[in-house]
Amino acid sequence: MVFCNTTPFIALASIDRLELLHQVLGTISVAESVVEECEQGGPIAVPGLRSLPWVTVYSDLPPKDWSAVLDLDRGEQQTLLLARHHGSDLVVIDERRARSLAEYLGLRVTGTLGTLAKAKACGLIPSFREAATAMRDQGMYYSQGLIDRLAHRLGEAGGFSS
Known part of the structure; x- marks a missing residue:
């Protein structure tokens, strides 16, 4: 069972590749509050979950x-x-504090960039770097250094900094 937070839906919707979540991770479980956050709208439209x-x-x-989760949205x-209640296999979440807490709780964690990297490795997208850069261009914040390192690991040249 895979639980996903709001940001990966928004990020992948920003490049019209929302289906990558399903193609890479299968059925996606979400909290009612994630559905509501996506429905609230914003600069990037997410289809009704x-x-x-x-x-x-x-x-x-x-x-x-x-009490540990009370400072999160x-x-x-x-x-x-x-995820903890249902014994989730994986949590897809991008925010650093939430990722750290998920790991502390013993949950396996990936994020939008990890999902994109797996999509590239499976041949579902032609370029990890192009997809990640397109999300950044839409206003999603991802570390350029992390994008460069992941792209390098996937065999994509250019932009790598150690």
Whole structure:
């Protein structure tokens, strides 16, 4: 079971490649609060998650004694709570604090760039670097150094800095 937070949906929608989540990771589970965050809209439109046959929506859980997640936004909180509650195999989340907490909770973590890297390795996209750069051009923040390192590992030349 794979749980995904809001940002990967927005980032991949920004380059019209939302389907990569499903193609790379299979069925994607999301918290109700992630659906709501995507529905709120913004500069990048995300299709209604409920309309995607490969997305399963779970009701939000009460935070209970999870004081560690209270400083995260609601989507991040619920992604981690539900992933932990359902024994998730993987969490797709980009925000650094949420990733660190997910790892602390024993969850396996990837992000949008990891998903793109796997898509490139599977031949689903022609260039990891071009896709990552296109997301940055749409206003998504990803470290250029991380993009360069991942592109280098995938055999894409140019821009690598150590």
